[in-house]
Amino acid sequence: MDSLDLFFESLGLEPIWNNLPRFLSGALLTIEITALSVSLGLALALPLALARLSVNPLLRLPVYGYIFYFRGTPLLVQLFLIYYGSGQFRDVLEDVGLWRFLREPYFCAILALTLNTAAYTAEILRGAIQAVPFGEVEAARACGMSRPMLFRRIILPKAARLALPAYSNEVIFLFQATSLVSIITLMDLTGVARVIISRSFRTFEVWIFVGLIYLALTYLIAWVFHKVEYRMMGHLRASPGQAAAAEPAVAVRN
């Protein structure tokens, strides 16, 4: 180990080498926050997408407003609004017992990221549900399926396949967006990097290192979704082994 220590020191990388466990715990927190917000956001997004498609304006319009607000404003503002903004109503929040949660940066981060991704995901699901060919719905009705069964057996599985490419981009965006939680003092990968830089002044090396970790994890997520997509589209492949693999793409979120 001594020779390794010397090797990294000669490269000027000892702040990274000596702090590897910290970087690991930061990366784990990043992954944890991503996983939690993605699952909570997805659970929230399905009912929201259905409400957004409802014929009842009392259901549709508030959800439309929610989606529009969270897609039209920066995530940083949403994060600050929840974390710092809640302080303005501290007395009221203490009375109802919510202050315990809202003073925790971890809780605020999860809440903001969940609300944000739920809005984007709901819009993706809405588009996918609307894209289900009407003939398939008609055929299911002709077979005598009830509305819930039609939904469960025909619309949802089809919409899930249609939504997958856009949804994988959303997950990647949320993963990258978790770096913002370092601004409200959480020790995620970016937060750990900032602390180590403030002690070692190895600004350039540490940011490159952290950037590479994000890069690797981003393309890992893209690769996993690509595999899932390949599995789910099995019925559309010509014959085993012949399907041309499209490169996993990361697009801009909107």
Next chain:
Amino acid sequence: MFDFRGYGWVFWEGLQVTVLVGLCAGVVAIAMGLLGAWGKLCKARPANMLANAYTTVVRGVPELVLILLVYYGVTILLQRVLTALLGAEVLIDIDPFTAGVLTLGVIYGAFATEVFRGAFQAIPKGQIEAAHSFGMSRLLTLRRIMLPQVWRFALPGLGNLWLVLIKATALMSVIQLEELMRWSDIGARNTKLPFTFYLTASFIYLGITIVSMTLQHWAETWANRGVRRA
């Protein structure tokens, strides 16, 4: 609720900087995007590889990390390199505005690259062949046939990019650029009304989004005025 206690002016100060940073970064992004699209579509292998590396790296790393890397990291790196080269202590100080414009421009240039690449590929091959058979040079074909149409194909994608870009300017507050988010922060601290100030800031961003969407719609209608609709 919307009593700013004499600090309402911070929003106007911030809005101006936010829009200015957004527009400047947008210009840089379009330039980088055209360059990147050329790199991806031209026949030179090194240019292909460079352009692919550019979009792969930028899209795989969070904006915040790239912003901090450019603002703090690149400055220090340049300083070290120049000090080593010149033998004397060199101090480089990029102001937050320039750093912000360059970083956001480079980041969104990678996304614009994909938009322009798609737009160039959407031009029917026959038109380019026709231009060549008329004896147009490659440059003339680019100027007279391709560029006028590329804008039309690229407009929806660029409009989306602009909406994401203007929201990303909020991150510039982290490098102390005095844009809308930073000014709201100042207002929130001085009045102890964080919710009021951040909520107002969010509505201003929403306003920018709505205005941009309207302009985008007009621009698309205008760009497609010569296209026959089914």
